[in-house]
Amino acid sequence: xxxxxxxxxxxxxxxxxxxxxxxxxxxxxxxxxxxxxxxxxxxxxxxxxxxxxxxxxxxxxxxxxxxxxxxxxxxxxxxxxxxxxxxxxxxxxxxxxxxxxxxxxxxxxxxxxxxxxxxxxxxxxxxxxxxxxxxxxxxxxxxxxxxxxxxxxxxxxxxxxxxxxxxxxxxxxxxxxxxxxxxxxxxxxxxxxxxxxxxxxxxxxxxxxxxxxxxxxxxxxxxxxxxxxxxxxxxxxxxxxxxxxxxxxxxxxxxxxxxxxxxxxxxxxxxxxxxxxxxxxxxxxxxxxxxxxxxxxxxxxxxxxxxxxxxxxxxxxxxxxxxxxxxxxxxxxxxxxxxxxxxxxxxxxxxxxxxxxxxxxxxxxxxxxxxxxxxxxxxxxxxxxxxxxxxxxxxxxxxxxxxxxxxxxxxxxxxxxxxxxxxxxxxxxxxxxxxxxxxxxxxxxxxxxxxxxxxxxxxxxxxxxxxxxxxxxxxxxxxxxxxxxxxxxxxxxxxxxxxxxxxxxxxxxxxxxxxxxxxx
Numbered sequence: 001x002x003x004x005x006x007x008x009x010x011x012x013x014x015x016x017x018x019x020x021x022x023x024x025x026x027x028x029x030x031x032x033x034x035x036x037x038x039x040x041x042x043x044x045x046x047x048x049x050x051x052x053x054x055x056x057x058x059x060x061x062x063x064x065x066x067x068x069x070x071x072x073x074x075x076x077x078x079x080x081x082x083x084x085x086x087x088x089x090x091x092x093x094x095x096x097x098x099x100x101x102x103x104x105x106x107x108x109x110x111x112x113x114x115x116x117x118x119x120x121x122x123x124x125x126x127x128x129x130x131x132x133x134x135x136x137x138x139x140x141x142x143x144x145x146x147x148x149x150x151x152x153x154x155x156x157x158x159x160x161x162x163x164x165x166x167x168x169x170x171x172x173x174x175x176x177x178x179x180x181x182x183x184x185x186x187x188x189x190x191x192x193x194x195x196x197x198x199x200x201x202x203x204x205x206x207x208x209x210x211x212x213x214x215x216x217x218x219x220x221x222x223x224x225x226x227x228x229x230x231x232x233x234x235x236x237x238x239x240x241x242x243x244x245x246x247x248x249x250x251x252x253x254x255x256x257x258x259x260x261x262x263x264x265x266x267x268x269x270x271x272x273x274x275x276x277x278x279x280x281x282x283x284x285x286x287x288x289x290x291x292x293x294x295x296x297x298x299x300x301x302x303x304x305x306x307x308x309x310x311x312x313x314x315x316x317x318x319x320x321x322x323x324x325x326x327x328x329x330x331x332x333x334x335x336x337x338x339x340x341x342x343x344x345x346x347x348x349x350x351x352x353x354x355x356x357x358x359x360x361x362x363x364x365x366x367x368x369x370x371x372x373x374x375x376x377x378x379x380x381x382x383x384x385x386x387x388x389x390x391x392x393x394x395x396x397x398x399x400x401x402x403x404x405x406x407x408x409x410x411x412x413x414x415x416x417x418x419x420x421x422x423x424x425x426x427x428x429x430x431x432x433x434x435x436x437x438x439x440x441x442x443x444x445x446x447x448x449x450x451x452x453x454x455x456x457x458x459x460x461x462x463x464x465x466x467x468x469x470x471x472x473x474x475x476x477x478x479x480x481x482x483x484x485x486x487x488x489x490x491x492x493x494x495x496x497x498x499x500x501x502x503x504x505x506x507x508x509x510x511x512x513x514x515x516x517x518x519x520x
Contacts, residue, residue, distance in 0.1 A: 003257050005218060005248065006041040007241065008200060008226040011273065012057070013044040013073055014238055014520070015228035020466070020474060021277045024502050028057045029064060030383050034272050035229075036065050037345075038265040040241075042095060042224075047073040049083040053502070058084075062091035069135065071095035076125035085132040096129045099139035099167075099520055102146040102154065115150055123157040130162035137165035137200065139520045144168070144175040144183060152190030159191075165198040165224060169520040170213055173206025173236060177216035184220035202226035202520045203239045210239035215247060218257050226520070229273045230281050230288065242266045242287040242319070250314050267320035268345070268376075275380050278447070278464045278476035287319055328375075330364035344372060346379055356382060363460070366482045371454045377462060381480055386501040390439070390493050393417060397485060399427040409434040409489070428488050432465075435492050443496070444468045450484055458482055463491040467499070475499045 012028050015021060023031065028045070035043050045061040046054040062070040070091045074080035076098050088094035100111070100122055107113055113121070122138065129136050138158045140151055155166055168187065170180060184201075188194045201217030201224070203210040214225045231240030245261045252258060270288040274280050283290045293316045328340060337357050341348055348356065359378050364370055391412045399405040407430035410419040420437040424430030428448070436443050447466035452459035461484040465477045477495025481487035 001256065002252065003223065005222075005257050005259050006198070006224040007245070007259050007261055008042040008044065008071070008202075008224050009035050009040040009228065009241060010044040010202075010226055010238065011035070011228040011232065011241075012061070013046050014202075014226075014234060015232040016046075017234050018232045018237065018279075020279055020476075021232050022474065023276055024386065024498060025053065025057050025060065026386060027276045029060060031229075031273060031276060032061045032065060034265070034269050036068050037262070038269055039260045039262050040068055041260065042069040042071055044071045044073060044097060044226075045087075048087040049074065049080045055083065055087050058087035059090075062088050062094065066092050069093040069095050071097045071137070074098045074129070076100040076121045078125070078128055081125060081129045081132070085129075088133070093135070094133045095135040095137060096133055097137040097139065097167075098125055098129055099141050100125075101141040102151055103142035104147070105145065106142045119154050119157060122154050123161045126158045126161040126163050134164070136163050137167055138163040139167035139169060139200075139202070141169065141520055142171040144170045144180065145172070148183065148186045148190055151187055155187070155191040156193050159193040159197055163197065165200050166194060167200035167202055167224075167226065167520060169202035169226075170204060170210075171202075171520055173204035173210065175213060176207075176209060177212045180213045181216040181220045184217060184222065188221060198224050200224035200226060204234065205231060205236040205238060205240075208236070210237070211243045211247065214239045214244050215255065218248075218255060229269050230279075230285075232273070232277070232279065240286070242270060246287050246314060246319065249318070263318050264320040265345070271376075272380055275377075275478060276476075278449075278466055278478070280449075293321065328360070328364070328370050329368075330361065332364070340372075340375065341379070344376060344379075348379075352382075363482070367456075367458045367460070369456065369458075373454050374460055377453045377460060377480055381478055385494075386497050389414065389497050389500045390435075392486075392489055392493055395431065395486070395489060397427045397431070399430075405430040407431040407434045409438065411435070411438050411493070413438070427485050431485065431489050432492050435489070435496065439496055442470055446474060448488070450488065453480070461487040463487040465491040465495050467492070467495045469499055473499070473502075475502070 016023055032043055045058040048055045048058045058072045072084035072087050074084040074096060084096050100118055101107060107118055126136055126138055199222045201214055201222045203213040225244055227239040227241040227244055229241050231237040245259050248255050248257050249263055267288060281289055328336060334357050337360055338353050356379060393410045393412050396408040404423050405427045406423050408421050409431060410417060418438045420434045422430050422433035422437060424433050446468050449464040451462050453462050460480050460482055463479040466474060468474050475495045475498045477491045479487040479490030479494060
């Protein structure tokens with residue numbers, strides 16, 4: 001019999017803790033909507049007490065989504081649980097996720113609590129959370145290095161107190177599949193009440209075994225798996241959602257389990273996250289890497305041409321990949337554009353269609369062939385735009401191999417023009433220096449990447465810029481243009497606007513009390 005596995009996606013919480021993967025409010029909302037479109041069961045939207053920004057993202061996502069459960073992380077402390085519920089109270093289906101460490105090393109050195117104190121705190125705080133909502137998850141941080149007998153004692157206590165889900169994470173990515181299976185079976189044997197609740201698994205990838213361990217958990221009776229898009233997360237990351245889901249989808253004959261995930265939304269989810277965070281997946285990444293369905297070896301190509309099943313165990317279309325078919329041109333009308341957008345799976349308002357159609361027309365005038373990926377890139381970039389404190393009006397570049405590059409940048413700051421000139425080692429460097437002069441804040445370029453969206457000499461250039469402010473906060477910006485210098489300038493300005501937006505959104509900064517590693 002095939003059993004249904006719930007997907008608990010923690011991309012917006014554990015995933016965002018990964019260095020370089022922070023997202024602002026608009027980006028989190030856009031990612032959450034995509035996760036809902038993919039039919040994720042539970043979205044952990046953040047850690048509400050950690051900062052005003054995290055609270056606002058949990059609250060906004062909870063009020064926006066209608067087709068999935070929204071969860072907030074909380075330590076086993078009343079103020080954490082109060083803040084989580086304040087953020088979740090308007091959700092269609094709220095879930096409070098509270099956790100505490102249970103391994104000897106964590107209890108002694110991090111919590112400085114005795115096992116009895118951990119037990120009492122766990123039971124009391126699950127009871128406390130239960131007064132707010134019916135769906136309570138309790139997690140044993142560093143469960144796989146905990147004493148099974150002690151774990152079973154706490155589990156029986158928190159289930160009696162009202163916990164509906166028990167999560168037993170491999171927090172440090174130390175266990176192996178067989179070991180994890182035996183561990184979960186042992187704990188369930190010692191805690192018979194677990195037969196009446198949801199058993200969840202949250203695995204980290206420090207040894208590259210997160211997905212394998214998650215599959216072992218399913219075999220051991222888990223009916224909820226906690227994972228992230230592209231496997232982002234603390235240190236080496238979490239179990240990659242797309243790998244776990246497609247493993248179940250492809251090997252139903254062995255694993256006897258399935259999810260409700262719409263697999264054709266996997267590629268878009270992966271691409272959207274990469275675009276938002278600026279963190280690309282490696283080319284050989286399973287399921288969503290550029291080479292996942294590429295065949296270069298001659299013998300492989302011959303086999304695939306004869307029968308794709310010789311080397312492809314799943315169809316590219318099953319994860320949402322398709323050919324870059326030519327779709328529209330500069331003579332195409334709005335009706336054809338609207339139909340194409342719907343065909344690509346986007347549900348845009350009429351105002352959004354009008355705005356995107358205007359951008360499409362601008363692109364079509366510069367580019368002979370407009371592909372699906374061009375349109376998707378335009379929509380993805382537009383969907384996570386922040387307020388434009390600064391915008392580009394025009395630029396002039398003087399560059400060559402016998403002169404020092406000079407950039408004249410003219411920008412609008414709240415509608416007022418500002419122009420600066422700067423020299424640099426090449427046109428990009430000169431442009432960035434001129435923008436820095438206009439902004440009037442010392443900024444450090446942390447990363448710069450440029451790639452084409454599609455093939456051809458007139459392909460859209462997709463620029464990624466990461467900058468840091470004097471406090472060391474990192475901001476990523478994207479820019480699109482058939483002119484790579486213009487794309488780079490737009491990306492830098494986008495990063496500046498994000499910096500201003502986030503400083504406005506979080507005037508009080510991070511709550512220092514919780515500004516530390518939070519993981520399961």
